[in-house]
Amino acid sequence: MSKAVLYDATLCVGCLECERACASYNGLEYDDAVSAEQQTSERKFTFVRTLPDDKYMRKLCMHCVDPSCASVCPVAALTKSKEGPVVYDKTRCMGCRYCMVACPFDVPKYQWGALLPLVRKCTMCSDRLKKGLATSCSDACPTGATITGDREALLAEAKKRIAENPSGYVNHIFGETEVGGTCVLMLSSIPFEQAGFRTPEVYGKGPLPANTWKALSKIPDVVSLGFVALGGIWWITNRRHEVAAAEHAAKKQSEEAAKPAGGES
């Protein structure tokens, strides 16, 4: 059973406790300057976006069910763990940054200033989850806006909240179907594209790695058919070539006065 995080923006009061807890769990510095930054970065894995009318929206790694970053990583440094989090093995990473290009939510960030630069992002506190604990942001949240649980249970909970208060929410659980589903689910009272997300078409409903797999899965055909086709063409054209050469030699012999054959240009 995959774990997930549910963030209900209508319960969020913008206290930034999640940011603080995230920084301390990940050993990142957190001061007023970092607190004011309205974007994720190598030193800030989650932030609370301040929107008009006292509204808020969190940004963090969505931990896709079928993550693009893990699919594109040539060395499997990013992997989807069975508990749900998408985790990063810094000893494998060669720094190609394909994960950053591929991520539909622009989550992975890079240590551009470092000589040994790592990809940094939210890990959904994977070692806490393994111990059966909630993520540190869930733990720190004083209003219950962010909670941790099983994905199925949280989806049901989100549906229940919308059903019980249809005027308080937009009728959409962000993360239920986006890019094939994510392990971070979000509820909001305003449309998600007004809360820092892109329009729904950008994400699509299916997992993005399927696009790549359609091409990659043809490789065995290209290799096997390619060898047969090219080998066959060579066999045929070379045979024609040999026949031409033999006929040529026979002709020469019959003429008897021919010069010896040579290969000069």
Added chain:
Amino acid sequence: MTVPKVTFWRVVFVLVMLLGAYATVIRFTQGLGATTNLSDQFPWGIWIGFDVLCGVMLAAGGFTLMAAVHIFNAERFRPIVRPALLTAFLGYILVCVALMYDLGFPWRIWHPLVMWNPHSVMFEVGWCVTLYTTVLALEFSPLVFERLRLERPLKIIHTIQIPLVILGVILSTLHQSSLGSLYLIVPGKLHPLWYTSMLPVLFYVSAIAIGIAMTIFESAMSEKHLGHSLDKSIIVYLTRILLVILIFYGVLRFRDLYKRGALEYAFTGSYESILFLAEIAFSIVLPIALLLIPRIRLNPKALYFVATMIVIGFMINRLNIAITGMESYAGVRYFPKWTELSVTVAIVAAGFAIFGLAAKHLPIFEHGVAHEELKEVPAEAATVRKPYPAQV
């Protein structure tokens, strides 16, 4: 040894290499942030867009001509196989060098060989490029063996030549197309003028076109600067193939744009549309129009011009996909920093210089006498049936 003469191009070369060396020092002592204009919003720049995507594309002449001569037995192209092979070999080595600048951990470049992820296009490209560079080294080795008069290794290479060539063609087919597949994962990010599920096919077909265009370009360059003249009929014949492939590519490209309804973005006057039109003009419309005129098709000077145009057109194509098409989504404009440019220019300059050196010291523009003897085919049986008139 005589002291090399000071010429304009040699001075330029030395300056370019010095600047490149300086940029290299900055790259490896201060990191990517200090060297590039890349950012979290725009993680891939000119080193991927030009050095890798264009670099691999420009090296496509190797597999194209090896296939033509050794698989399809088009003997008429034999004299230009070696320059194409040299370009390919050099090209792939330089692509690997460029990658060392771009990777955060360049010394881990071998990781994909042992840490597998078969779902990753980049993993496949890594394997293919590694294997194909090895194949190219083997295909190229007879030139060195000939020069050193090593008969035995020459014989061994000749014995495995056909399987080697087939392997090279298949590996090239895979990774030339896969460089397009790299972008299949970003349907929401790449501008609709370029994002299509046809990307791998378009990359592959254009690579073949560029393989031929580069061969024409090189032949003209070698004639001008290295003094190797070439039978014009070969070039004229190559041009016909090039024209057919370009038309094929053009039909594929426009059919795809039309089917996806992307043509509406072509004439909006936006940043993307201008660079799209430039790409289409130089890679498809102008070259096809020009090559359809027999007087141009049969004139080596004009052909050189058209080949250059095609190369530039497809470079714009690759840069449009890697850079132009990704900018609107990212919300930033990317232009390479001077350090990025100097590394790229230095790598290109090194390519030209090594090509010149190899052409001077290795039997590149000779017919490869020892090689021919091994094949034991009478020259007459191998010649062109009916040479096309070289001049009007």
